Amino acid sequence: MSEHSQPVSQPSTKERLLIVCPGRGTYNQAEWGTLTRHAAGSEWLARFDALRREQGQPTLSELDGDTPFRLSVHGRGDHASPLIYACTLADTLAIDRERYEICAVTGNSMGWYIALALGDALSQDDAFTLINTMGHLMQTSLNGGQLLYPWVDDQWRPQPERRRELLSLIEELHGQDGSELYLSIDLGGMLVFGGNEAGLKRLTEKLPPMERFPMRLHQHAAFHTPMQESVKAEARQRLPATPFGVPEVPLIDGRGKLWSPWSTDPETLWDYTLGEQLVTPYDFTTALKVSVREFAPDRIVIPGPGATLGGAVAQALIQLGWWGLNSKAAFQDMQRDDPRLISMGIEEQREWLVKK
Template identity: 20%
Template sequence: MKKVAFIFPGQGSQAVGMGKALYDYSNDVQAAFQQADTLLNTPLSSFIFEGPEATLTKTEHAQPALLLVSSLLVRQLKEHGVNPSMVAGHSLGEYSALVAAGALSMDDALKLVQTRGRLMEQAVPTGQGAMAAILGLDAKSIQEVTESITKQGEVVEVANFNCPGQIVISGTKMGVEQACVQLKEKGAKRAIALNVSGPFHSSLMKPASREFQVALEQVTFHDAEVPVYANVTAEPVQEKAVIPNLLIEQLYSPVRFEEILQRMMEQDLDAIVEVGNGKVLSGLVRKVNRRMKTFAIQDPESLQTFMDWYKED
């Protein structure tokens, strides 16, 4: 049996029309989409399949939409006899990973991420926060600049360690703009503003984390069946008692995705499989280790391609 890890995309990977081929493929999937609409009291399926893009991109819609598509793809994989040896997700994707590992039910996760998305949008008024991807500069240089600007009164912090040469910063609009100018002067190849609604994974999200703790207390967690690599620590966890606190910290802490990938690759994997819309994380895997076998499963066709490989002797 081949040894595979599942990884799950986060916000930004959503696209109008995602999951439609999966929806058309199975009556069970259609029923699950309809149940999600009822559970969340919102026409999520319509936003996913028809848009408009601006509505789907809203954090409180994008997060459950991505989780729903990823979790239903996992369901298909498990029905084909594929179970991961370990899982991880990028930011929001950590919830999809917890569902895949049996630590959270899909229904509970959908409600949680809808609440999470709403609180994240409310934490900082629209237009006052920003994020940017910094390409081609080392983490130490980036942290020196962000710490210097923050000391002067404008918050800007490292939000995502994605892969070698790609680090995301987050903070006030002014802080991020100042950092982008200074980082390019320091040698960054590019500084790309991200199309997000807030300064995620920065200390500006702490107000959201306090309210989110209340939502987490209403949910039943289970011990994970396989290791889940946590965004906050880049360490594998399985104990239900520690998972909620990691999810609270995740809101205002950096995503240590490069470390997560490195640690997964130390476990003798045959492949890392991105489960959900897009191929963003597969690209990060290749930047960490070009020799690592990767798959991106987002529809029945890509599922079949993976299964053909999985069944080979």
């Protein structure tokens, strides 16, 4: 070997993981106690609890352990958001990095804030401040609400005509007798609508009932719609761009835009996070598709709490034809033999990733 030659690097034998951070609605009765089980005694949780105490808020340890679960308490944005972040952080920190490497991070709605922490664009504590502040602002304004409705069939296969009909309802109903109605989140095989009470009431009357749909989301504001302009203005005053940095792991946002470690401008990242992201539709489906196409992960991981995001992820993967998926049955077959989608809120799936 000459003095100028370089040794050839060996390809990594680690499995590549795409992390998909959950949003609101994932910490429920079944998840109560999860944080205590996975993070009790951790230094970072003690810091988060101290930050909550400084704000005169119940600590996460108290909410997850001492305070019996009540949806009216634990479902509030100012409590649910930091609880979800802490549970997701605990799961991600538990992943065995000798066997797995995180190749990219994305998230759904509030999950974007968590992604900023997992991708190291924000420190753990700065991400906590962001999430705690946004949860508080959303809870105190609670402007509008959200409603969920599917556009896929019972095998999670796309029904484009149904989707077009659902989207046309926005144009039909918005502005009718004071109604406000918008697309809030494109969520796999479902659409999340945001609007005021008049708009959501009219939409509910128009939608054919099917199983548990249309589903009104408890204590959710009209996220990702123009109805959050006042929250956006307040957030930009309270949360400066200073803590934002260049991510160490690629991030994919709610438009499907890639924020790479080599090209990210931190101030632009702040401007999106506390700007466009708050008042325009969040396209989680596109974010997931871009993540899979760009980074070709071996597995997709949804950290806890809960597992409610798994269906939406699977529906988006069916649209993409990932690993030949074309139906709910095909997805269930894949999961049975060699789960490619791992929800860490399911304990037996969590065991796949943590250190033995």
